[in-house]
Amino acid sequence: MAGTFDMHVILAIESGWSNMDSATFASMFTGLPSDLVNSWYTGLKAEKVEVVSAFSPGQSDFPTIVVKSSEESLDQQFLGFWGQRDSSNIEYWQMIVDEEVTIYIFSSNAEWTRALYVVVRGLMLSSIRWLMGQCGYDSVEFLSGGDIDPDKDIFEEDPIFTRVQRWSAKGVASVKALDITSLIKPVTVVATDVVADDAGNLGGVKGSTSV
Numbered sequence: 560m561a562g563t564f565d566m567h568v569i570l571a572i573e574s575g576w577s578n579m580d581s582a583t584f585a586s587m588f589t590g591l592p593s594d595l596v597n598s599w600y601t602g603l604k605a606e607k608v609e610v611v612s613a614f615s616p617g618q619s620d621f622p623t624i625v626v627k628s629s630e631e632s633l634d635q636q637f638l639g640f641w642g643q644r645d646s647s648n649i650e651y652w653q654m655i656v657d658e659e660v661t662i663y664i665f666s667s668n669a670e671w672t673r674a675l676y677v678v679v680r681g682l683m684l685s686s687i688r689w690l691m692g693q694c695g696y697d698s699v700e701f702l703s704g705g706d707i708d709p710d711k712d713i714f715e716e717d718p719i720f721t722r723v724q725r726w727s728a729k730g731v732a733s734v735k736a737l738d739i740t741s742l743i744k745p746v747t748v749v750a751t752d753v754v755a756d757d758a759g760n761l762g763g764v765k766g767s768t769s770v
Contacts (some may be wrong), residue, residue, distance in 0.1 A: 564658040564728045565612060565628040567694050571686035572624060572662075572679055573610040579678075587681045588674075599674040608675065613663075621719060622666035622675060629659040629725065653733045659702065664722045672707055672720040680704070683726060696728040 584600045585593065606622055613627035662679055666672040680701070687699045704724040 562631070562658070562732060564696070564730070565626050565660045567690060567728075568626050568660050568662070568683070568726065569610055569612060571689065572626070572682050575682035575685060576608060576610065576678070579682075584678065587677050599671060602668075603671055603674065606671075622664070622668075622671055624675065624679060625663040625665065627661045627663065629661045631656050631658050651733050651735060653731050655697070655729060656732050657727055657729050659725060659727045662724050662726070664724075665719050666721075667719055669707055669709075669720045672722050676704065676707075676722045676724065680724060690728065694730075696730045698729045700727050701725075702727055 581597065581600050585596050588596045603622065606620075608622050608624060609620065610624045610626070613625050664672055664675045664679060666675060683699075683701070690696050690699050702725040705722055707720055707722050709718040709720050
């Protein structure tokens, strides 16, 4: 169901990282000294990397992976939003949308930030089958990534390094058709909309005067 891509991304990254062993981690890095790659894995596992949603309550320690829902745009709109009728003869209103998420990687170590960027990208790639098969997305795409940026606004003396990558998913926004014609009550806007009382007072109330 469209509208929850950021939550699915959090589940994918969190599950993949918690079950990642050193061999899988090392397979994402080629041409680098094995001692260096192993030190990244050992250090990051010891720090207990946290994966959170943007603007979630509480305070997170570093390193942290923050997933933010960035934008949702229309891909295809059906005539009258009519989508389908299921085997129980229930109608669905539907449209196809593109959702974007931005993944922020924060760490106090530039090398860890670089390593986590590669790991997150790898975990997203390995999760595409689950995202399309179990979560129902029609496609998942990598949009772009940014360079390592020392963020001195967080801690001036000891900067936090950050790196960003963006992903999108195409999915169907769907809802069962509900006929609300008989559920909506008449709307009263002004007094003349209300039936007068026996005395002819507008708004169904009895007026009075005072000196």
